[in-house]
Amino acid sequence: MSVAVERSDFEVAARASARGRLDVYGVSKSFAVNGTQIDALQDMSLHVAAGEFVALLGPSGCGKSTLLRLIAGLDSDYHGSIQQDGAVVTGTSLARGIVFQEPRLFPWATVRQNIALGLKNAPISEAAKRDSVAAHISLVGLDGFAEAYPHQLSGGMAQRAAIARGLVNRPRLLLLDEPFGALDALTRARLQTELQRIWAHEQITMMLVTHDVDEAVFLGDRVVVLAPRPGRISRIFDIAVDRPRERSNDQLIRIRNEVLRTLEHGGEGSAPAGTARSVR
Amino acid sequence: MSDAVLETGLGSRRLTSADGARRLFGARLGQRVARRAAAAGWLLIVPAVALPVWIVGSERGWLAQQILPRPADVLHTFGEMVASGELAQHAGISLLRVLFGFAVGSGAALVLGSAMGLSRRVDEYVRPLFTAIAQVPALAWIPLAMLLLGIGETLKIVVIAKAAFVPVVMNTSAGIANVPRSLVEVGESFRFTPLQMLRHVVLPGAVPPIFTGLRYGLTHAWIALVSVELLASSEGLGYLLVWGRQMFWLDTVLVAMIVIGVIGFVSDKILAVVETRLQRWRTDGV
Numbered sequence: 001m002s003v004a005v006e007r008s009d010f011e012v013a014a015r016a017s018a019r020g021r022l023d024v025y026g027v028s029k030s031f032a033v034n035g036t037q038i039d040a041l042q043d044m045s046l047h048v049a050a051g052e053f054v055a056l057l058g059p060s061g062c063g064k065s066t067l068l069r070l071i072a073g074l075d076s077d078y079h080g081s082i083q084q085d086g087a088v089v090t091g092t093s094l095a096r097g098i099v100f101q102e103p104r105l106f107p108w109a110t111v112r113q114n115i116a117l118g119l120k121n122a123p124i125s126e127a128a129k130r131d132s133v134a135a136h137i138s139l140v141g142l143d144g145f146a147e148a149y150p151h152q153l154s155g156g157m158a159q160r161a162a163i164a165r166g167l168v169n170r171p172r173l174l175l176l177d178e179p180f181g182a183l184d185a186l187t188r189a190r191l192q193t194e195l196q197r198i199w200a201h202e203q204i205t206m207m208l209v210t211h212d213v214d215e216a217v218f219l220g221d222r223v224v225v226l227a228p229r230p231g232r233i234s235r236i237f238d239i240a241v242d243r244p245r246e247r248s249n250d251q252l253i254r255i256r257n258e259v260l261r262t263l264e265h266g267g268e269g270s271a272p273a274g275t276a277r278s279v280r
Numbered sequence: 281m282s283d284a285v286l287e288t289g290l291g292s293r294r295l296t297s298a299d300g301a302r303r304l305f306g307a308r309l310g311q312r313v314a315r316r317a318a319a320a321g322w323l324l325i326v327p328a329v330a331l332p333v334w335i336v337g338s339e340r341g342w343l344a345q346q347i348l349p350r351p352a353d354v355l356h357t358f359g360e361m362v363a364s365g366e367l368a369q370h371a372g373i374s375l376l377r378v379l380f381g382f383a384v385g386s387g388a389a390l391v392l393g394s395a396m397g398l399s400r401r402v403d404e405y406v407r408p409l410f411t412a413i414a415q416v417p418a419l420a421w422i423p424l425a426m427l428l429l430g431i432g433e434t435l436k437i438v439v440i441a442k443a444a445f446v447p448v449v450m451n452t453s454a455g456i457a458n459v460p461r462s463l464v465e466v467g468e469s470f471r472f473t474p475l476q477m478l479r480h481v482v483l484p485g486a487v488p489p490i491f492t493g494l495r496y497g498l499t500h501a502w503i504a505l506v507s508v509e510l511l512a513s514s515e516g517l518g519y520l521l522v523w524g525r526q527m528f529w530l531d532t533v534l535v536a537m538i539v540i541g542v543i544g545f546v547s548d549k550i551l552a553v554v555e556t557r558l559q560r561w562r563t564d565g566v
Contacts, residue, residue, distance in 0.1 A: 092469045106481065117480055120472065120480070121472070
């Protein structure tokens with residue numbers, strides 16, 4: 001074994017230790033809607049290993065997007081504790097990137113400027129910022145569109161730009177709030193494959209909120225199924241399928257059907273499958 | 281829109297440069313020129329009807345010459361007033377007053393409107409008083425203002441500034457307060473400082489309504505100018521109107537009216553051009 005290899009091994013290890021571990025301890029959150037109290041999340045605990053890809057799956061109203069906003073630090077009005085790499089989350093951080101359902105690009109800025117704004121407060125040189133922006137434009141396949149304005153992009157291209165913007169700070173944790181929900185099926189499938197490639201390449205923790213079972217099972221190391229009113233975890237599925245994955249993989253299809261059954265029965269009553277384990 | 285939209289297939293069908301995008305955006309230039317020409321055609325319909333009616337009507341004496349002079353007479357008077365420098369002198373004075381009053385009024389309004397849009401507390405304190413002042417038209421302030429300020433330049437500037445002030449405050453505060461929360465959250469996720477938020481999110485997002493306010497403000501300033509010159513002035517285009525009417529020189533009155541209209545129209549267009557420049561992102565990659 002050469003010295004060079006040893007060093008690169010060391011670097012990989014160093015980087016791995018810097019990746020984002022996430023711990024959610026007993027988080028509850030309620031809203032007042034027209035005078036009535038709605039429990040969006042009830043005593044939710046979840047532990048995500050560094051580098052893991054977790055999909056939060058559930059019907060609308062199960063609090064999955066709410067949980068993501070709490071983790072992002074966009075909302076601090078809740079009970080419980082959320083920690084990233086052992087540090088309590090207080091407010092937003094460049095160590096956590098977020099991609100929303102809508103691209104939310106600034107309409108007055110080009111693709112390049114939009115992504116560069118993500119680096120505004122990054123502690124690196126201007127030259128490094130320029131290089132990083134260019135690299136991330138390439139990463140999401142938007143070469144040639146750096147100077148385009150958002151209204152000149154298709155929905156898929158705009159969402160790619162948003163993903164690049166979420167990644168440009170090299171966050172240890174990337175939060176994705178139904179990022180492909182508004183896209184057509186073909187574009188969605190492409191971007192899912194693309195996201196899987198980026199995840200493997202960047203080796204960061206990803207947490208994806210979705211209501212698409214296929215998407216959750218295809219992308220996740222684990223699929224966390226949530227149940228609504230009050231929002232809580234109903235079951236967690238381990239997806240022990242090697243990557244890169246094929247959508248037609250038998251095992252994936254079996255797990256998908258099991259997840260669907262769980263969703264239909266509201267998480268109760270169905271017999272646990274071999275790959276799944278019940279929680280609570 | 282759809283022709284500019286192009287999905288790159290996962291990098292496999294990547295465009296080699298921005299050329300592709302640029303070609304698509306340029307393709308509609310011809311269409312746009314045609315649309316402009318059509319719009320200009322519609323604009324000319326009313327003058328094209330009104331002018332012959334005026335010519336025929338004045339030739340046949342539908343109205344007395346003293347009330348409706350012939351277009352040729354008006355043109356002649358216009359020529360004389362231009363040649364003598366009289367028109368330029370009055371127009372220059374009016375323009376200076378408007379520019380100064382508008383600058384003062386809209387400048388103050390941008391500051392107050394921004395503060396109201398950014399801070400709920402400032403808005404709550406200031407808005408009732410502001411609304412009360414705004415409800416009284418600039419014209420109605422003139423009698424009181426005359427007693428307080430006399431009939432000198434200060435009176436004119438104050439009245440014009442007040443007229444510009446109101447719409448600019450309303451549109452600026454609304455524009456800033458209505459910047460989408462979703463975009464502010466993006467700024468938060470990047471840990472923008474308040475100043476960065478203002479520079480990169482709030483102000484760009486508020487440019488369209490602010491400019492709408494500025495254009496209204498300029499129009500109102502121009503109207504207020506004529507009003508205040510009608511009532512208390514010995515020079516300027518408004519004064520020209522009063523003086524012409526008293527002398528029964530309706531040709532002078534018409535010249536003044538046309539010049540007022542043209543200056544108002546041109547100044548609004550200038551602001552419109554600045555607005556388009558500031559919002560290039562709304563039009564196609566020009």
